[in-house]
Amino acid sequence: MATLLQVRNLTTQFFTSSGTVRAVDNVTFHVDEGETVAVVGESGCGKSVSALSILRLVPWPPGKIVGGSINFMGQNLLEMGDKDIRRVRGREISMVFQEPMTSLNPVLSIGLQLTETMQHHLGLSPAQALKRAAELLEMVGISEPKRRLAQFPHHLSGGMRQRVMIAVALSCEPKLIIADEPTTALDVTIQAQILELMKDLTKRLGVALVVITHNLGVVARYADRVNVMYAGKIIEMGSAQQIYHQPHHPYTLGLLASVPRMDQPRGTRLIPIDGQPPDLTRLDGGCAFRPRCRFAVDRCAQEFPPLENIDSGHVSACWRVKEINELKNAS
């Protein structure tokens, strides 16, 4: 399938009083048309910043994209003028944010928030836009769409608000949707509804999806490919099958071992990753995971390991990637 988005050597930094935070550091990945790519990692690993960087939404000051390229349908988004990037935002690439409570404007009606983008980007008349808005609400499973258009966000529950956000994101028929923790604020049964909806709609409409999440279960259910991030870098990348069944990076191994699983016998002790995530202002040239890594060797302190090929489409950044299977079995 054709490549829709190609991110190369993206580096985003925050210049704060306590030093330069290397939030995203030399990140390269791509998204094919119509596929779902998950970005997983823990808080502060740079997963959200990498997504915001794609649409150049990183607030300056203190944040700045300092290097790299983002190619989207033949154009480098980082070299575009402000006017041009605004034509991409919401039109070609749209976003769904985590907090359905705060990402809708509380003083504007649902109808207005839905029609605004369509009138701006597609040049629809207010009447046409309202008609399409009602269709969109119906598509995302909101009952009585006509009545809802006149309502305000506070009339809706969290799950319904997130449905509205999805309707807004889909309104201009984008090629790519970036969803930043779209279900984290929702209850499990509502989470399942929203995820099924997003999966169904993106498949049906052929929209590519980048899902940012810390929930490994959500990734397993919905993603085609997975990027695992740690301390601003992608440390492992592969298909969902490869990441879950043949994880090669010690961090990925650690993550998978530390979550309690519903399909395993109860009472098996969890194997946590020792230590704390690093301070991103104090990174040295070595592997950032080294202080928490069971398999660290001297070389890990000196140089950051490059992403090494393991299998088709499966890469991992670890000096000991070749011996990882033996190490894993031995410990």
Add this chain to the structure above:
Amino acid sequence: MTNATPFVQIRNLKMHFPVTEGVVIQRTVAQVKAVDGVSFEIPKGETLGLVGESGCGKTTIGRCILQLETATEGEILFEGIDLTQLSQKELVPTRAKIQVIFQDPYSSLNPRMKIGNMLDEPMRVHGIITDKVKRKERVRELLSICGLDPRFSDSYPHEMSGGQRQRVGIARALALNPEFIICDEAVSALDVSIQAQVINLLEDLREQFNLTYLFIAHDLSVVRHISNRVAVMYLGKLVELAEGNELFDNPSHPYTRALLDAVPIPDPQAEAERAHSVIQGEIPSPINPPSGCVFHPRCPLAVDSCRNEIPEFRQTRTGHWVACSQI
């Protein structure tokens, strides 16, 4: 359940919050039935998991047990003593034995207090250790029990990470040598790798100090991991209660089944092979809960009688309680 005096026993607990209208003259226009007739027991040394979605009343139960809320109705028995009948003064010695660990390690620690003072204060107030030097010694001990460097006693919360703060919260709960700890979403705010560390710590402490936990959480896989028995709540009522394996292997109530189906498993293969029956609809408002069985508007098994009759919380197998007329 034949034991003479169960360690913790909740009988028909109700907590209704009034909804008022009017600024000067307030009148009650409705009741939020946050907890509506809940009964359960926890034997000593056991962990009871309490799960449910936001707004189902699980946190309110914890707050009622801690006497942070005055229950509308019902009894809360701790070692046979009804806490709801005690005066503030009489409550003090018992209250020291019941501690709580909160969800948010950021807002539950006073940002202007040193960690050492935070742990010292309860011991001083309750007169557990009167000697200042010994108290300091104990603070250091508590920190190291919870896997923290004793030097942290001179630190402020902002100098620590989320996982470390949660360990402070645990150390503070342990300061008074409690017997019963209410863990209210104690690991929900933590990243997975840190969450596993804290879960293991809680398990070790339970073993070491013979603690009893009420583990309140919305994450079913965590509850399944840590609990001996599990209670499922929906809109202020218990819908199912059973021993862990029994509940997760043979869930009876349609709500429990829906909850279990909704939890994704971190394995793409297992996920692809699993049936995904997503329940429709949303949680109704506890101000105006549905009549009869509160779950009937979303229930796949609902029949006409569910609209009117409140299902009895009954035992279907030994130790397996379900509130559903269709099971």
